[in-house]
Amino acid sequence: MTTFTKDNFRTSVQVIAEHGAQSPDKVAIRQKRYGVWNEITWARLDAIVKELAAGLIELGVKPGDKVGVLSENRQEWVLTQFAAQAVGAIVVGMYPTSPAAEIDHLVNASETEVLFIEDQEQFDKIVELGDRAKNLRQLVVFDPKGLRDETYLKLTSFDEMQAMGQTSLPQHVADIQARSDAIAPDDTALMVFTSGSTGAPKAAEISHGNFYAAMRLALDLFEGLPADVNILSYLPLCHVAEQNMTVVNCLSARRTMNFGESLRTITLDLRDVAPELFFGVPRIWEKMQAGLLVQIKTANPIQRRLTEIALASAHKRSKTPRSQWSLTQRLANSFWDATVYRHIRSYLGLGRVKIALSAAAPISEDLLVFLRGIGVNIREVWGMTETSGAASIQPNWGDCDGRVGFFPDEMEAKVAEDGELLVKGPIVFKGYFKNDKATADTLVDGWLHTGDVAEALPDGSFSIVDRKKDIMINAAGKNLTPSLIENTMKASPYIKECIVIADKRPYVSALIQIDFDTVRLWAESKGISYTTFRSLAENPDIVALVDREVAARNKNLARVEQIKKVWLLPKELDHDDGEVTATMKVRRSKITEAYGEAIEGLYAA
Numbered sequence: 001m002t003t004f005t006k007d008n009f010r011t012s013v014q015v016i017a018e019h020g021a022q023s024p025d026k027v028a029i030r031q032k033r034y035g036v037w038n039e040i041t042w043a044r045l046d047a048i049v050k051e052l053a054a055g056l057i058e059l060g061v062k063p064g065d066k067v068g069v070l071s072e073n074r075q076e077w078v079l080t081q082f083a084a085q086a087v088g089a090i091v092v093g094m095y096p097t098s099p100a101a102e103i104d105h106l107v108n109a110s111e112t113e114v115l116f117i118e119d120q121e122q123f124d125k126i127v128e129l130g131d132r133a134k135n136l137r138q139l140v141v142f143d144p145k146g147l148r149d150e151t152y153l154k155l156t157s158f159d160e161m162q163a164m165g166q167t168s169l170p171q172h173v174a175d176i177q178a179r180s181d182a183i184a185p186d187d188t189a190l191m192v193f194t195s196g197s198t199g200a201p202k203a204a205e206i207s208h209g210n211f212y213a214a215m216r217l218a219l220d221l222f223e224g225l226p227a228d229v230n231i232l233s234y235l236p237l238c239h240v241a242e243q244n245m246t247v248v249n250c251l252s253a254r255r256t257m258n259f260g261e262s263l264r265t266i267t268l269d270l271r272d273v274a275p276e277l278f279f280g281v282p283r284i285w286e287k288m289q290a291g292l293l294v295q296i297k298t299a300n301p302i303q304r305r306l307t308e309i310a311l312a313s314a315h316k317r318s319k320t321p322r323s324q325w326s327l328t329q330r331l332a333n334s335f336w337d338a339t340v341y342r343h344i345r346s347y348l349g350l351g352r353v354k355i356a357l358s359a360a361a362p363i364s365e366d367l368l369v370f371l372r373g374i375g376v377n378i379r380e381v382w383g384m385t386e387t388s389g390a391a392s393i394q395p396n397w398g399d400c401d402g403r404v405g406f407f408p409d410e411m412e413a414k415v416a417e418d419g420e421l422l423v424k425g426p427i428v429f430k431g432y433f434k435n436d437k438a439t440a441d442t443l444v445d446g447w448l449h450t451g452d453v454a455e456a457l458p459d460g461s462f463s464i465v466d467r468k469k470d471i472m473i474n475a476a477g478k479n480l481t482p483s484l485i486e487n488t489m490k491a492s493p494y495i496k497e498c499i500v501i502a503d504k505r506p507y508v509s510a511l512i513q514i515d516f517d518t519v520r521l522w523a524e525s526k527g528i529s530y531t532t533f534r535s536l537a538e539n540p541d542i543v544a545l546v547d548r549e550v551a552a553r554n555k556n557l558a559r560v561e562q563i564k565k566v567w568l569l570p571k572e573l574d575h576d577d578g579e580v581t582a583t584m585k586v587r588r589s590k591i592t593e594a595y596g597e598a599i600e601g602l603y604a605a
Contacts, residue, residue: 004216004252006410006426011183011208013049013086015215015251020046023254030230031075031259032269040075042254045082048162052083054172055165059114059138059156063088063179066111066135066191070094070103070125071118073233074259076142076158078247080116081237085189085208088179089114092191092203093238095582097575100128102582110191110203110433111135116158119143127152185209191433192240192385195581203433206240210388213410213426214244215252220408221381221393222277225354227253229276234266236582241360244389245279270349278356282363282487283584285378288348289370290493290518295347298521310340314373322372322397333375341374350376357381359390361585362464362483366491366556372397380404382464386448388427392462402461413462420468421454422447470588472503478560480508485561492549493518497573499591500563501599507564509602511595512546513573519545534570543568565602569595 010018019028024043031038040048061067067084069091071077081091092110094103096118103125107115113135117123123141126133137154141147144157165172189208193201233246250257255277260269270278280288296307313336317329325333345351356371359381371378379394382404392413394405407413411425428448431439442449453465465471466481473479482500485508489498497513514537523530523542530536546568554562573579578590592599 004212004219006216009185009209009212011085011180012189012211012247012251013082013180016042016049016082017046019251019254020044026254027256028250028254029075029078029257029259030273032261032265032272035261037258037272045079048079049082049086050173050176051162051165051169052079053086053165053176054169055161055163056083056087056089056114057172057175058164058168059140059161061087061089061114063182065089065113066092068092068094068107068110068112068115069238070096070115070122071142072096072262073235073237073242074118074142075257076116077237078257080140080158081190081247085183086176086180088183088187090188090191093193093236093243095193095236095238096122097582098125099576100125104129104132105200106193107133107136109200110193114138114140115153116140116142120146123147123150123152123155183208185212186430188430190243192238192243194385195585201581202435202438204240204385205430205433206388207430210427210429211248214248214388214390217390217408217410217427218244218248218252220410221390222249222253222355225253225277227255229354230256230258230273231277232258232260232270232273232275234260234263234269235279235281240385240389241279241281241383244383245277245357248389249277267349271346274349274352276352276354278350278353279381280356280358281360281584282358282367282490283361285358285363285367285371286490286496289367290515292344292348293493294518294521297525307340307344310336311370311373314341315369318369318373321399323399337375344374345376353377355379355396357390357393359383362466362487364487364491366488368398382452382462384450384452386429386442386450387423387425388429391423391425391427394461400461401457401459401463402455403463404461406461413456415454415456415462416449418468419453419455419465421450421452421462421464423450424448472500474502474508474560475504475506476560480561485510485557485563488553488556489550489563492553494522494545494549497569497586499586499588501592501602505603508561509565509567509599510550510563511569511591511598512550512566513569514542514546516572533572537568537570567595567598567602 019042025041027039028042028045029040067089069077069080084091092112094106139153139155140158140161142158186207188205189211190206191203193203231246235242246257249255258273296304356376356378377397380403381390382392383390392404392407394400413423416422424447451468453468455463466483470482472482480502485500486498489495494515495512496515499511502508516533528541550563550566580586
């Protein structure tokens with residue numbers, strides 16, 4: 001069995017070779033195409049990586065070259081990643097949802113030379129860049145439909161490159177081995193772009209040593225989880241969270257990566273895979289809850305009433321940690337689990353989940369209570385691009401004082417005098433590519449200045465208060481945590497986004513984006529007509545509905561935190577308009593600028 005110790009460094013490709021030798025027939029990757037799940041074993045994965053590595057050498061890729069991937073999640077994404085790392089190249093992930101103007105920055109800031117693209121949609125963006133992509137010399141496309149006769153930037157297909165590698169592999173075997181053996185722990189394996197919520201995204205360099213340390217830590221973070229489990233990869237692989245969740249986890253314990261048809265089929269794919277380990281950003285969990293509540297409201301009266309009683313029972317038990325439940329509470333949970341909860345989990349595709357994770361942004365306490373109440377062992381994780389992914393985790397069922405749990409033994413953490421969380425350890429990144437100032441500001445004496453305001457709890461666990469830059473001070477000089485207020489509001493199934501306004505203001509107000517799906521169903525149940533998102537958001541009955549939701553949730557906040565006035569956004573926040581990042585993080589400055597007149601109206605006498 002492969003072992004992971006501090007003194008036994010290996011690259012991802014070397015780990016794959018070991019898995020291929022030790023468990024040749026075990027499934028490493030599944031991908032669904034046209035309704036059929038196709039499998040790749042660890043032995044076949046090792047062989048494919050070598051074929052693709054030979055193909056890259058044929059394309060002239062040298063150690064240290066930047067190889068970009070611009071695609072939704074699919075097996076070709078990780079195959080490209082492994083092959084590029086096998087020849088000593090650096091992998092650069094890019095968001096497939098990014099418009100051409102943003103890709104311009106990503107390609108040039110990383111000095112990408114060879115770019116793997118998904119399809120014609122991404123090809124058109126690169127053509128739009130033209131001569132602005134200064135270093136780009138080669139394109140490889142995963143799905144060549146509509147591009148058969150294109151030759152722009154020596155376009156070739158992924159299959160053609162692999163065939164070329166199969167033919168030339170015998171003459172490149174020694175070169176591939178030598179390149180792999182020459183990789184040092186401090187060599188860069190990945191460039192992962194930061195979200196860019198306050199400026200242009202920065203290319204964070206994750207080393208091979210960071211990646212290997214993350215594999216070691218994954219075994220600690222998910223201690224007790226069986227090795228033979230499935231993971232559904234659906235969040236962007238260019239984001240460090242999905243790299244950590246899918247690639248690191250599967251390499252560390254020979255787990256199986258599953259790639260569904262597309263993001264649009266995530267609900268069906270989740271039910272197909274029924275993963276034992278599942279990661280979702282808060283918005284995923286919010287959508288699950290909202291969709292479920294809609295289903296409950298449209299169920300027949302007996303089912304609806306039974307489910308409502310079961311959920312009320314779960315909420316009542318939530319006041320006591322699961323480890324301290326009485327016999328009566330355990331029996332009640334077992335009864336409702338057999339009759340209601342397990343059916344809900346199966347409907348959500350979480351029927352076999354042993355550990356569910358939430359990270360990347362704060363999640364409301366109400367939502368955590370709801371999910372744990374129906375038997376989902378959801379645990380908050382903390383990490384960031386600069387920590388190569390997960391760095392701390394709650395114990396089972398969130399049984400600790402702090403919201404993001406404990407750091408493993410290899411990590412050090414402390415709270416600075418100004419409240420900022422500082423961490424040190426083997427997963428802390430190298431720095432930002434060609435940005436010495438930003439690196440020096442972030443890494444000081446080996447300590448990563450995370451930018452998060454944190455609280456250390458008596459039991460040794462930690463809670464994150466908010467991003468340091470997001471803390472607001474109202475006109476009376478009171479510090480406010482916008483994420484706390486916003487997540488309290490987003491616990492409502494009718495509220496998708498909440499952007500708090502409070503800095504230097506006499507009271508808290510907010511811009512709110514309705515959840516179109518749930519509000520639409522509510523409106524239709526009341527006979528309220530509408531034509532567009534805007535007409536729905538501007539309807540007086542919908543405004544009144546949101547006002548009631550805000551008033552109800554204000555009761556969970558201190559008086560100074562309560563929202564006094566709201567304004568409903570007339571459209572959904574859009575990445576193309578620069579209002580949110582590719583990871584759907586709100587760009588506050590852009591939104592306050594775009595809706596400045598509406599904001600001032602909230603404070604008009």
